[in-house]
Amino acid sequence: xxxxxxxxxxxxxxxxxxxxxxxxxxxxxxxxxxxxxxxxxxxxxxxxxxxxxxxxxxxxxxxxxxxxxxxxxxxxxxxxxxxxxxxxxxxxxxxxxxxxxxxxxxxxxxxxxxxxxxxxxxxxxxxxxxxxxxxxxxxxxxxxxxxxxxxxxxxxxxxxxxxxxxxxxxxx
Ligand code: GDP
Ligand code: MG
Numbered sequence: 001x002x003x004x005x006x007x008x009x010x011x012x013x014x015x016x017x018x019x020x021x022x023x024x025x026x027x028x029x030x031x032x033x034x035x036x037x038x039x040x041x042x043x044x045x046x047x048x049x050x051x052x053x054x055x056x057x058x059x060x061x062x063x064x065x066x067x068x069x070x071x072x073x074x075x076x077x078x079x080x081x082x083x084x085x086x087x088x089x090x091x092x093x094x095x096x097x098x099x100x101x102x103x104x105x106x107x108x109x110x111x112x113x114x115x116x117x118x119x120x121x122x123x124x125x126x127x128x129x130x131x132x133x134x135x136x137x138x139x140x141x142x143x144x145x146x147x148x149x150x151x152x153x154x155x156x157x158x159x160x161x162x163x164x165x166x167x168x169x170x171x172x
Contacts, residue, residue: 019149020061021039044058085120085125116147119146
């Protein structure tokens, strides 16, 4: 957990190509790129107002996970909230989101952690492979919120980070 009262550490996880980096760049700079730059791991800082307070966010972008990835165990002690992203246009990434949650619980050694489930690429309406209903059901099972975003159309991106702060606050 962050030590400063108004610092919040957010770690963004999920399958490769779901739009983690694009969503973060959209939030940081309001930019969209078609390019896909495989990420190693990057951290960014940004201030955000939620309610009456201004929070200092540290956002960690990750390379993306698959079935066999090993999560950095040091996330467990320092993360206030996990964002688990998948693409609504790619079913496999929805399955990976479930695996990623298991890995988070493994490294955390507890039964529940603060997280937000994100279905990105909501603009790809013709290509949708995961219904909102199904994703909401999974989030209910996970006891976390579900939010649909489009980094491309800048839909719900700021809301995602606001929501993440609120969930982190609740867990404190
Ligand atoms: P990451 O591996 O999860 O970081 O994925 P990237 O952020 O690199 O994005 C992978 C690809 O998906 C890139 O070509 C992005 O332009 C594209 N992309 C990201 N977000 C969206 C979105 O909301 N809608 C659409 N249509 N494409 C997106
Ligand atoms: Mg990336």
